[in-house]
Amino acid sequence: MSEPVNRVRRVLNEAPADLLLDRIADVLAAGYGTTRVELLLVDYRLAALLPLVGEEPVTGPGHPAWRCFDHQTPIVAAGTGYLPVSMRGDRRGVLVVEPAPTGQAALDELTQIATALAHEIAAVTGGTDVYRCAHRSRRLTLAAEMQWEMLPGRSRTRPSFSLAGQLEPAYAVRGDSFDWSDDGSRVWLSTINGTGEGVAAAMLTSLATHALRNARRSGLGLADQAALADQAVYDLHRGGQHLATLLMELDLRSGVLTVVDAGSPRLMLLRGGNVQELPLEAQFPLGMFEATDYREQRFELCRDDRLFVVSDGVIDATGHNVRYGETALERFLRRTGPMEPLEAVRALIGDLRAFVAADLIDDAVVVCLDWTGPQD
Template sequence: MTASSHLMQADEVAPKVDQALSRLGMGATMFLIDQEQLLLRALPVPGREVPSPLPVAGSLPGRSYMLIQPEPDPGRPGRLWVPLLDGTARFGVMRFALPADADAHDPAWQQRCALISGLAAHLVSSKLTSGDTLHRLQRVRPMTVAAELMWQMLPPLTSSHERLALTAIMQPCYDIGGDGYDYAVDGDTAWLVLLDAMGRGLSAAVACAVALSAIRATRRAGGDLLEQVRAADENLVEQFGPTGRARFVTGLLAQFDLETGLVRYINAGNPLPVILRNADLLGVPTGGARLPLGLRADVATHVGEQLLEPGDRMLLHTDGVTEARAADGSPFGAARLTQLATYCEKERLPAPETLRRLALAVAEHRGGPPSDDAAMVLVEWSPAAAQRTLIGPLSPGDGEQRS
């Protein structure tokens, strides 16, 4: 499978995986999650009937996706659902038909299938950009130009490492334009960025792209927080200054030391980040405040500092989250966001699932189409939290542990 992958087209991933598994007396169907993380859609295999899309909510495969764990089908012996996980990025689920003598509850078989699904997810991830087939399956409707621009700039939604779980989410998926995030984990440092360009649509997306690229290029060249912010300022002014119309981008940039827990940050007009300790609100760091990126002031920029303890969680969000308004005008609110985040922590949900549920709650509160983008970045400084973003637990009848 790996040997034949070099020349593989995007649309050949599922047939090749299927072929390889049938030689082992197994069958497998891959389901990709859609951009909004609501629907699982099967990758077609020529000559086979394409299964109907499956909702994440209330389904067994959905449960496998949400809780990142294998789910044996109680109604069909030998059928096992396993998350499709590349690194810690969730691509969907895989439906296995095990050989006749195999038990789907057997941890050894679950482990084998997790290994195969990991390889398959890696193929999906590496072939994503070589064709449009996989992108099409991830979309239930076309992207706007602004959303197309933004998504191709952004790193995967989830990227955990030994010391931290790191995940992000953005809405509305098919129509984002203005919000964006970035991160980089190297050595003992995790860099985090969450941006929100003024306005909406393509012009906001372009402004966000300019700010994000300026920050990223400066960071990769070894620049510190202040240099990253300065680069964003300069490039925004250069791009949009001559038009005579201010174009600014609010943003939070943080440099998180994974050994000491020290977070150094600059808050250029974003809502205050939320820090949770033992499922309680520890506080909102108010330092490092400055004007939005692209508006230069004569006042010097200060860097704020916040010391985290092992196990702490930090939630960054844009104002589209807390200011999402219901039909009666009531905002979603910071209190509700904190309350829900602490509930998810008590439930020990995987970090990406916490954000998926927070985003769903915001969308439900709003009811209708959003008037602003809503984006969040969640960091959990905890090896256990990082483990929860991997496939597990692998044991029979243990499925209730994370429900």
């Protein structure tokens, strides 16, 4: 690692949480002659890149900052450099530097510095609201605040898989949510199609999510994870509240996908340009009845298969008294083949917003998972 990158790492480690950008700006001015350093953070809707301080948000899809964000590659345009601020596939935003360096080596160093910044933002965010506040273009509802705080991230990338998810309406989501974890050989994914309104819906989803995490971290299999979460919800609400949930476990070496469908959102497979809905065995939602026994299903994935999980809020989105529906969904999913998962998710949500000509009213969750095959 080059000395300028090491220097920035040391500066970041020592900087106060709220002054990361200021400290980087000082180092870049001295080492690269930059006169302007700006941090753009992607908003909750994935619709704007918001400046940490000052300036106007970047919303135009053709803007170099968005091209940098979508393609995760440094962009130089009109003497300005745009660098992806991402860590392990979790995209935070874009670092803007001006003037951009002319040499490739310097541009590579700045890209490494932007990655170091992403790691440091992740490290300090638990102790400061500076970066959380900068991600929002308007106030979140209390329920939405709870839901976003519970997520593991919005995207994740490893050599054997890549995934991303989004909640809508981003600033007012109530009960829909997702969760994931991986240990290098397996990735677990749960998607919840929540019920109810406001904080009550968020609390119900939080209970189910933490019950599933507790079961997963105890080493239980997928069916037992569902049973434990089912019992937790039933014990509190005695069948008066329940949650449609899809649980998945993907073996990253073999491509075997294990699924438990607890009244779940839909699971779509994109393979070779064709879209099909996987035939899941419908079982009771979590919390509907006491001591439900859940059964697992298994499917074999092929290298470069793409899975989409979509809740009813996607299928049932309505514009001009017309339902979005399965046909439009399948047609759009076929178009996402060349896109990275987060870009595919953002494009689908954008298509839904265009269809309804506004933000979605009902909760919707979209998750995209690519299995790229076993890795040595």
